[in-house]
Amino acid sequence: MSETSPAQRRPSGELEASVLAALWAADGPLSPAEVQSALGGRLARTTVTTILTRLHDKGAASRxxxxxxxxxxxxxxxxxxxxxxxxxxxxxxxDRNTALARFVSQLTSEDEQLLRTLLDAADDTPQRPGTGPQAAP
Known part of the structure; x- marks a missing residue:
């Protein structure tokens, strides 16, 4: 019998998040079998391997x-x-301007203040050559 029926499907990204959590908790690289074990053996090794391969392909994991x-x-x-x-x-x-404007408009006042603080700190950091406002054509 399968672990979950179609009516009990996991939310999108839940398996990747679980596998990433196992990788973050580890002291070093893990094999698919070690990830499977870290997750309590609930997933088939082929499933774990598939998820790890996808994470590698997305640039979220190295191998x-x-x-x-x-x-x-x-x-x-x-x-x-x-x-x-x-x-x-x-x-x-x-339209990056609209996307950023909508993102900022949905921030809490605490997050907005944090973003302002981070942007101010970034302005005070010396820029590498070829980056920052001077790099714009």
């Missing part, structure tokens, strides 16, 4: 040869991955 297979490591922590996803979504927009 290195380990025997006949691979061992996987997260590329970024949770906050870094969230930032990367936000940037990816923004890059898909034809």
């Amino acid at each position: 290195s040869r380990a025997g006949r297979g691979f061992a996987y490591s997260p590329i970024q922590d949770s906050a870094g991955l969230t930032a990367r996803r936000m940037r990816s979504e923004l890059d898909k927009q034809d």
Whole structure:
């Protein structure tokens, strides 16, 4: 019998989030079998391997040869991955101004203040050559 029926499907991204959590909790790279074990053996190894391969293809995990297979490591922590996803979504927009304006308009006042503080701090940081406002054509 399968683990979940179609009526009990997991929310989108739940398995990837679980696998990433196992990678983040590890002290080093994990094989699919080790990830499976870290998740309590609830998933088939083929499912874990598929998820790890997808995470690698998306750039969320790196892999290195380990025997006949691979061992996987997260590329970024949770906050870094969230930032990367936000940037990816923004890059898909034809009208970045509107997308950013709508994002900012939905922030809580605390998040808005935090964003202002972060932007002010970024303005005070010396820019690398070829970046920042001076780099614009």
